[in-house]
Amino acid sequence: MSRMALLAWVLLGLLGGAILLALGQSAAAGWAWSITALPVAAHVAIGVARSLLGGKLGVDIIALAAILAAVAMSEPLTGAVVALMVAGGEALEGWAEGRATRALTALLARAPRQAARVTASGIEEIGVAAIAVGDILLVRKGETVPADGVLEDEAATLDDSALTGESLPVNLLRGGKLRSGAVNAGGAFRLRATHTADASSYAAIIRLTRDAAEARPPLARLADQWALGFVALTAIVAGGAWAWTGDAVRALAVLVVATPCPLILAAPIALVAGIGRAASRGIVIKGGGALERLARIRTVLFDKTGTLTTGQLRLVAMDVAPGMERDAALRLAGILAQGSTHPVSEALAGAARARALDLPLLDAPEEAAGGGVAGSVAGQHLLLGSQAFLARRGVADLGSLGASPAVVAVAGSVSWLAQEGRAVAVFVLADGLRPEAPRTLRALRALGVTRMVMLTGDRAAAAAPIAAALRLDAVQADCAPAQKIAVVQQESVTAPTAMVGDGINDAPALAAAGVGIAMGAQGTAAAAEAGDVVLLVDRLDRIVDAIAIAQRSRRIALQAIALGMGLSGLAMIAAAMGFLTPLAGAVLQEGIDVAAILFALTALRPGWREATPAPLPASAGLVERQAEHAALRHLAEALRDAADAMGAGPESLPDIAALEARLRAEVLPHQRAEERTLYPLAAQRLGGLDPMGPLIRMHTAIEVLVGEVGNLIAAAQGPDGWAAASGPLRRSLFELEAMLSLHLTIEEEALAEFNATAA
Incomplete structure (x- = not known):
């Protein structure tokens, strides 16, 4: 019986019993609730039997004992509520796993199945398995790139967000390399396939995703071990309460509140949620085991x-x-x-x-x-x-x-x-x-x-x-x-050690490390297959996201276990002391289950270490300013060359004056544009009191040096001025070259977080 069908059965049985009770048919209501609970007991018994055949004591044995004991002790409503706890827990687990694996299943669902091949006679619709290396494929707007290839048209705009987590489209020019799995966000274009569909990037990602989804987290196995100990503790507390008071109902109440649903559900849900969260950031983690090891690196x-x-x-x-x-x-x-x-x-x-x-x-x-x-x-x-x-x-x-x-x-x-x-x-x-x-x-x-x-x-x-x-x-x-x-x-x-690499020669080391992290966006398939973690975005800082997500997910898993079992332990004590009836205990335990699972699902939300600044709007001018850096670096080299050439005498002054004019025409307007639009918007997103203050201070120093160079050029052009001004002028040129080069480097690092979204 499916999870949802089992839950529907229990809900209908509880409702039917409640209607019979309202009509004064208490005996019939009891039979209805018993009939409701027993199929769930059979379902649980099958799971316990399978565990026993596998050489383990099933952790659901407490729930089985609680249902059977409730029915046997004429507490049919309690048995039905425990059945609701079991059926509801399984349904909630299915929903939670669906939420947690949404990013992973989205990758699988987007896998292309058809492709349009361009032939001499026209366009032929083929299955992706029929794509051969060298085929010319047409990718229409909104379609997924079916195989890795090279762009044959002048330009293409691609949406890589499902693969990389980057929200802005990527623009490619003729000859650019296309990865399968990206979505055409612009006009139709042609590509020449360089790999078959099975050998392309997206097929490898799907294989990695399936491995990640099917791997059972070691923390879940550890939770099973704790649950076995919890079974023994439950038996001792329930048996002790019965023996001490002679009241079997107290033992039943202990069994009801001891059902270890939080323990067996919360840990794997938290870890799978972490894997799903990583996938949304363009990071494939191959299962809960890899995530746990990554958290301890x-x-x-x-x-x-x-x-x-x-x-x-x-x-x-x-x-x-x-x-x-x-x-x-x-x-x-x-x-x-x-x-x-x-x-x-x-x-x-x-x-x-x-x-x-x-x-x-x-x-x-x-x-x-x-x-x-x-x-x-x-x-x-x-x-x-x-x-x-x-x-x-x-x-x-x-x-x-x-x-x-x-x-x-x-x-x-x-x-x-x-x-x-x-x-x-x-x-x-x-x-x-x-x-x-x-x-x-x-x-x-x-x-x-x-x-x-x-x-x-x-x-x-x-x-x-x-x-x-x-x-x-x-x-x-x-x-x-x-x-x-x-x-x-x-x-x-x-x-605990991780290895990060991208090439074929790195694959053996990736496999040997506790965690192999492969740069899969531009790296080789060998590295991606050998790694435990694959970065689908060609950015090194995704490693920080991966480790932060792993640490937070593992911490949430342990906290969810502690929360659920701690509350269950307190409820067991209350039940043993007679403060909880079996029915009240069943209702309370249902609430504990829901609380533990919902807490485990918080691993889906980004942690504070994952917080990244919002993308800069096009009006900030980041792309334009970064494009100007190449020319400014060339200008810095020219300053150094001019300073080196000053030994030739005052005849080098015209070249130096031309450089000073370029500084005023290129560097100073560049800096003013940054301070007018780029820096204020970047500061808002980076936070802090004055994050761009040091860069503005360097702007000021560069402007002062440009002014000094202009004044020294004027002094050197006067009568007998070269002898007095050439030394300071040479020093100022070297200082200006060093300051400008250093500023460009620092600025690029400070704004590197925005570069990926602007690219």
Whole structure:
């Protein structure tokens, strides 16, 4: 019999008995209530028998004893109310599980079943199982992307909220990567499938979700153990009350109030509620066991590339030969780089586009795999690549160029540009730190994580700056996958340990850790399958949400158990002392059940540690201001170059004056726009007395330095002014470059919480 059918039976029986009693048919009413209770007793007996066959004493044996004893002792109404307690508890459990797993079941319900394949003869409707790699699929407005692929049209707007919890749509351009499971929030578009439906992201998420929904929480098993002890305690109290007073009714009252529904229902409901809450934040937790282990984590190990860093190289420094301008060198490098898919080439081409440099396409670039690119621009033969690549092409003399050994050691890559057989520029590239990483690690320490370690296959010199910036406790560099496993096992001896990673090489360490946390949005399927927790959003700070949800859910589960069993214990004492009749005890216990389960469901609500600022409106201008940062960083580099070039004498003054004019035209209006719209709205959402005060103070310092530079330029242009003003002017340029660069970095970290919603 289903839960709802059982509850309906009991309610109808209670109502029928009440009508008979009102008509003066008390004997018939008693029979009606007995007939109501006995099928429930049979239902419970079947469950107890199954538990016994499994080698366990069923915890519902108290409820079975209470119903049978009530009927046998001519307390049929009490038996019917206990039956209502059992049937109502099961129905409430089903409702609570439905609430708790709503986010999980929503993922399953949204799984696409049909797809529109574009063929030479038109559009063909097919089942998703028929999708093949290379198929062109049409996704109409409101439809779910059926398979991972690449956008074939100019643009697409996607709603990823069901997967990631992010409310704002995501805009993609031609060639962008599409994940299955996202919903088309704009016009129809075409994609070229890169995976079959079964091998796509959404299918993997569904497998993870099913695993999470089917896993039985260990805390529920622990609750079963407590319940067994509670059965023994109930027998002692009920038997003692009967033996002491000779009143069997008191023993029945003890049995009625001792029914352990809060114990066997509240714990799993709280944990499943936590899993559902995590799913709504774009976090898949594979069952209550993983959630419980996550709640106890005290050590976190991080992979570096793609986890603590973005996994994408960016230009961090460059040097050019005399007579070559920096923008001209970067433009030539960008033109060549367009002919290669190497990460270094992509970074150089991206840096050139960010500076709005003209990048015409080369007709026939020549690429040497892993080495470099050769080609001709405006009749000049160019080479772009590693030092070894240039040497093989006859460019052995780098002249005055070349990054220092220290810079080369920490850089992700160094690339040289040669023009007509002569090296004319060197570019230093490195993997950038995730903007949310520093705040994430500070938040983890606030949650009780006491040790954080980075494991990386990179060189120690490349890992050290990242570790210093994040204030990590230790770094293990040059780690092969086997060494990562050894470190995980060593750390796990002293404290519960989690491993965070995204790549195939991280999968063994994720599986070996107490909790493996996979960056599943951009990471590999191997990492997602090996992890106990999968982040569907490519943001490191979701780890904080995952641990906060796990800690709160486990705490609520234990509190719900304590609440329910504590109240039941007090009721048992009252019943044993004769203060509760069996009927009153049954009604009271029903209230205790409801209270414990409803308390367990509070795990669905966000805790205070999960509180995130509301998204900024478009009128705040966050996207526009962040887009201006690339140009401002370029301007900061130009300030440093101008200060370095001041040794040439007063002839450098026109260039410095041009930079000062750019500062007034670009930096100062940028700062005023931030203070007028962006900062006030951000302050409202961040809270506190004056959260943007330090950034405004830095604005003031930058404005003062710009004024000093203008005054010193004027002084240097006067008679004999260069000798007196050049020294202070050079210092002011260096100070301004450092202040501007630092301000941009601090501002990006302070507003990182809003960046994901603005992207």
